Amino acid sequence: PTALSIRDLRKTYGNGVEALRGVSLDVAAGDFFALLGPNGAGKSTLIGIVSSLVNATAGEVDVFGVSVLRERSRAMSLIGLVPQEINFNMFEKPEDILVNQAGFYGVPRRLALERAEKYLTQLQLWEKRNVMSRTLSGGMKRRLMVARAMMNEPRLLILDEPTAGVDIEIRRSMWSFVRQINQAGTTVILTTHYLEEAEQLCRNIAIIDKGGIIENTSMRALLAKL
Numbered sequence: 001p002t003a004l005s006i007r008d009l010r011k012t013y014g015n016g017v018e019a020l021r022g023v024s025l026d027v028a029a030g031d032f033f034a035l036l037g038p039n040g041a042g043k044s045t046l047i048g049i050v051s052s053l054v055n056a057t058a059g060e061v062d063v064f065g066v067s068v069l070r071e072r073s074r075a076m077s078l079i080g081l082v083p084q085e086i087n088f089n090m091f092e093k094p095e096d097i098l099v100n101q102a103g104f105y106g107v108p109r110r111l112a113l114e115r116a117e118k119y120l121t122q123l124q125l126w127e128k129r130n131v132m133s134r135t136l137s138g139g140m141k142r143r144l145m146v147a148r149a150m151m152n153e154p155r156l157l158i159l160d161e162p163t164a165g166v167d168i169e170i171r172r173s174m175w176s177f178v179r180q181i182n183q184a185g186t187t188v189i190l191t192t193h194y195l196e197e198a199e200q201l202c203r204n205i206a207i208i209d210k211g212g213i214i215e216n217t218s219m220r221a222l223l224a225k226l
């Protein structure tokens with residue numbers, strides 16, 4: 001099955017910027033996929049459309065066969081998004097942040113508590129479940145963002161530049177946690193402008209530049225060409 005299928009996707013913003021100029025892309029279920037490109041290439045726009053935060057100008061986007069543009073809430077239930085900026089409430093506790101997020105998805109409270117325990121443990125935050133989130137380290141805050149995105153147990157996890165501006169140690173630990181999530185069966189897509197990050201993690205890759213896909217291949221084939 002195909003986790004993500006994008007056909008001729010276009011986005012022109014209100015100011016006339018053509019951020020996507022007819023993008024087509026497929027990501028297989030179970031894949032760990034990189035979308036690599038320089039700043040301004042269109043990565044966040046593409047991710048924004050897939051996760052229903054940005055309206056497309058034209059095109060088709062299907063997540064596990066569900067149309068994001070026509071069946072928005074069904075598609076959203078299949079997706080977890082880790083945005084670039086840390087945006088949880090710093091004055092809430094990690095466990096509450098996760099349980100509230102699950103509530104937002106309509107997950108019953110008991111199941112929400114179970115899931116929060118599962119992902120707090122998996123992302124090594126269980127001991128921190130009841131501290132003020134403000135006091136977490138930078139790496140822990142990033143991991144809490146990932147845990148929050150898992151609360152609807154998405155089949156597709158999307159990370160937008162998950163390690164932008166973080167040091168190498170935090171970057172490596174993020175990589176190992178996200179790898180675990182992929183190995184447990186979740187399809188993962190990440191955007192990055194570091195080839196090294198894509199190389200360490202991803203099986204397949206698309207390179208986007210100026211709103212168009214200029215390469216779409218396996219990581220191995222790309223590295224053989226460089």
Ligand code: ADP
Binds near residue numbers: 012054
């Ligand atoms: P849409 O067409 O998707 O509704 P808009 O063109 O209305 O998007 O822009 C959304 C908001 O982003 C506006 O407030 C706009 O001013 C702002 N914006 C404009 N240019 C940029 C940019 N280069 N990067 C980020 N935000 C921008």
Ligand code: ADP
Binds near residue numbers: 018019038040042043
């Ligand atoms: P990337 O994530 O690869 O850095 P973006 O998708 O953020 O690329 O941006 C693609 C292009 O669209 C850029 O030229 C950017 O300035 C423009 N852009 C992004 N968001 C908006 C917006 N809300 N309104 C207008 N232009 C935007």
